[in-house]
Amino acid sequence: MTTPVEADAVVVGAGPAGTAFALNLAPLHRVLVLDRRAGPAVRIGESLAPAARRLLADMGLWDAFLAEGHSPCHGGRSVWGGPLPVEADSLRDLDGPGWHLDRGRFDGWLRRVAASRGAALLVPAQPLSVDRAGQGWLLEVETAGRRIPVHARLLVDAGGRGSPLAKRFGARRAVSDRLVCGWVHGIDAPGRQSGLTWIEAEPDGWWYSAPLPEGRRVVAFHTDADLPAAADARDTASLLRRLSTCSVLSDSLRACGFEADGQGEGRGGFCAAHSSSLSPASGEGWLAVGDAALGFDPLSSQGIFNALYTGLAAAEAADRHLSGDPTALSNYAAGLTPIREAYRAHLRAWYGLERRWQDRPFWSRRLSNPLSPLGRGT
């Protein structure tokens, strides 16, 4: 039998949460990161909250982040709670602007930083089996058509909303709503791009639009999966027809000379965007970080911040655990409770501001009993 590869921590998932964990722990312990994708996936096009500046500085990454050249986001325009657009800028935010990320570049950069700090990256790779072996774990990892045994003292689920490891250990995700998102990418006319993020509420959900690198733009519609409007989110032609009924956003897009991409792969997408939380978020010899632990509504713009924060907090807990502290992992998981509660309070306040369509299911659900668990889900 092949001798197992030895690691102190094996991380499944090389998104922002997994790489933040790896780059903080790798200077102290042997870290192996696996991802089933060779490179970062195509994503909708996300914004990074201004407060991420403090986290990146704590990790010694602020100057390097700036050198990556992501576009600053100086504010947003929202049509929310009334028909008139309201603009808010980040001039008075002590953390400075937020950022319109080039998500592929951001994820690829974090992978490189983790590797430069000593983490081993194995991609594409995924665990086929995971078994307890003494105080640690024995994994069979599939990579490039081969099966490699790996022995780890600690496992980290950084596999996103699917929580691929934690689910094997019996942890369950509590789902609070049925939010889904359909989006289309396109291009703005040269010299006419606006740097603002746009949000607009409508009777069955809400719209989001933001600039992307190289003059491109995303336009996204959010609604609940069980509502008829979800059919429009799934199909890009229907999504664009629906967009024309959304007056302020349509006018803004026209002013930018926005043209949606033609037919074909990469034109748009559809995905789950509900709030959810994993329970428990740690167990004997494992913990979960990022979306694998807490899935946020995109309205909050907090998902990547949370991925970075939990990656850093989990690395500190992992160091204590590997150094013999028996309470380190459970303390880490307990620290997620106030994050979840603060998130819920903020989201409730935001949805509560929009009262024009209280008779419509999308809004009445959020106003009457916001974020009560729908049940155990994915």
Ligand SMILES: Cc1cc2nc3c(=O)[nH]c(=O)nc-3n(C[C@H](O)[C@H](O)[C@H](O)COP(=O)(O)OP(=O)(O)OC[C@H]3O[C@@H](n4cnc5c(N)ncnc54)[C@H](O)[C@@H]3O)c2cc1C
């Ligand atoms: C529609 C939408 C809009 C959003 N907008 C924003 C926004 O504006 N701002 C913001 O901050 N956040 C936003 N988010 C949230 C943000 O995308 C996530 O919070 C963030 O990507 C979480 O990072 P992560 O590392 O936890 O997970 P992910 O980025 O999902 O990374 C998980 C990684 O695990 C890998 N993986 C999964 N399963 C396996 C397996 N079995 N084996 C090996 N590898 C595996 C995947 O390939 C992937 O690379 C949005 C989300 C959605 C759905």
